[in-house]
Amino acid sequence: MDEFSILIGGKAGFGIDKASLIIGRILAQQGFRIYIYRDYPSLIRGGHTFSIIRASKNKIAAHYDKVDFLLALNQDTLNLHRNRLKKDCLFIYDSDQVNPVRNLIQKDSNTGISNGVKIDSDSTCGVGLPIGKIIKEENASEIMRNTCIIGAFCKTVGIDLEILENVLKKEISKEIDLNLKVCRRGFHEAKELIKIEPLAQDKLPLLSGNQAIGLGLIKGGLKTYIAYPMTPSSPILHYLAEIASDFGLKVLHPESEIGVILMALGFAYMGEKAAIGTSGGGFCLMTEGLSFAGMSELPIVIILGQRPGPSTGLPTYSAQTDLHFALNAGQGEFGRFIVAPGDPEEAYFWSAMAMNISWKYQIPAIILSDKNIGEGIFSFDINSIEEISARGGSACGGKEEGPLLWDRKSAYKRYLNTENGVSPLAFVPDKEAIIKVNSYEHDEFGITTEDSQTTRMMQDKRLRKEKYLIEKLRRFKTVKIYGNQNSSVALLCWGSNKGVCIEAAGNLGLKVIQPLVLSPFPIKQFQEALTGVKKIINVENNATGQLAMLIKNYGFNVDENVLKYDGRPFYLDELEEKLRSMI
């Protein structure tokens, strides 16, 4: 068995997230590559929460709709997901909460539609455990139901108790002894029904995309992270706050997103590398600050975690709706760097690069993320990063690069007009330099001007920087190609759809083209990627095909669009089926 999926579900507050991470880590210990999809409503207690943990021999970043194991902590989990059960699905449930037969034919609590699917008790093997009773007998808290069902799962699939206990000890800090006891009860209550054999390959750490972004920023020299909480980017704030003392970071949570970006620009003025994170609504508030960063040439890295909109939309679900917003946000014309990582390795590498680029060219850098990439959990292979990022030779990316500094040879001018448009930096306090930044159009010293010649000169200077950035980016894989290089049909994708497209293309013999950098758009690399391609199928998580619109500006047209905009990622089986009808 080197490919399977597990769905675990229950009420919000049941610790489903933690449980899925623990199961993921246990399977990672067996050499599997993991992807975890997390689905939760925007509330604190109640509602229905579930995770799908997919384990595979190969690196993955997508999941199937269908599952091989269902771990149900409540009746809803069975009722809502019964359509996902494969024919020989193994079903482990809390027999105090779940009746595997009763209530199966009923109205769906969300849609009100009567669903008549019945679990075929002959082909679906159910293992009921009296979890409620065990919890009561051990005087354990409700949340420990999750460790109990994990124990039962491990026994059912033949995973050693020792491996399970080691992972639990690492993951659970509160009441570990009682947790272990409850977990053992679950383990011993179950029977081994199948055996998942460990795979003979390296064990890889599990990381969320948000964690990878955080670590990448640190690698790129991050000193200060500032954010106002907003899903799906808040986990970056939490993670960096948690590890702040390990890396000497300042982590701040001010009064609003406007406060966030202006504070960060204050840090940038002082020469301190800062990054900020938000989602669409918060980014709306930041756009005036973004434009200010463009004018004042203050470096800033922004993580924009997209979600379905407009407005509040679906806060805890995912979408790719803000590509054009990111490309065009802010009044006036100024250059910006935009990158959309498709997995944690790219998130790590390009977050560090975003920091370097922002400081080298004194432009804003935006990392476009979403819930699927940010909150999804993946096996992370740090050793593959060089190879996946550089075009021949060494990437050197990821390594912190210093900005261009003042050589002290002539009087300091903050906005010195240079050949490539980049003015050397000096920072307060400097006895010999007076450093003036300005949101108004300004002269080389930073003093306000309305002079026509200076206005034109400064606008040209700022825009010139982008041309040099395009040169620099030629050394990197800004457009990636996967799958069957000879196929005349190519899937076009960006960001979090990378994983699902690569797998679907692999199964169907297609090529995949993924532009990673979206501004400045890598026209040349994109054109090269299209060699031999006769048909482009564009795959996006939005309703209008934003990448298709973007490439149209450069004279490229897609032939078909596969768009999904219900907040959920493409399931591999679903995407494959759609593609089959197009090729």
Added chain:
Amino acid sequence: MITKDLGTSAPNTWCPGCGNFAILNAIKTVLGELNQEGVPQEKIVLVSGIGCHAKIVDYINVNSFYSIHGRVVPAAEGIKLSRSDVKVIGFAGDGDAYGEGIEHLIFAAKRNIDITMIIHNNRVYGLTAGQYTPTSPLGFRGRSTPEGTKELPINPLELMLASGATFIARGTSHGIELLKKIFKEAIMHKGFSLVDVLQVCVTYFNMYEYYDKRAYEVKNHDPKDYTQALSKIREWDYNSDSPIALGTFYKKEAPTFEERFFQQKTQAIDRNLKINELLNTSI
């Protein structure tokens, strides 16, 4: 070309008789004095918003951050939190600080972050040619309110006291000696300080005569006494014709945000090593 003294080559575009000149001259004198007294000029950063007041940073040959409307405070905070030995002085208009950016002002006071805010409070929007502001009196006839405003002004000093500011003072543009004294005291105060300057806009709301008649400097006032401070601050509500007190109303010693924030010591860290350690614990 920036000149060697505190002036710059930028031509001054304020109206003749503008109250901003008093603030400019007072702050230049204070910066000169501070330089003599061990606060070197390179450790000063001036921050301004947008409006007539904001041009002040173009006219002073010192490090500056010419921000956007309403956003003086968060930029000043970022600068201060980057280097706590730098003195950060923010200049903002009343529309800027008490209108568009009021959330930041409240939070900076709440944090008691060690920055100084000097408010050019002319109670009218000058640069946009004469509209009412948060401190315009009831019935103020501006270009957006030709029939007169229908709302009362806020008392910004009362708001600052309630928010936790540890230094609150008021001056006028007809009292440069008092301004110098208050500015210096405010800059040297450890914690969040705000000076409300009743600065007169000669073009859109000329209040020189009105203020000259009513303004007086506080005497026998104990700024450490919260109750006395509150009563002095409430004496004039920016609307009625009562006497207008000037001087330092409130002054309190309290820990600053950055003192609390920088408690954890940071030493040189091998980031790559630490990242690898973190990754290993995630296996």
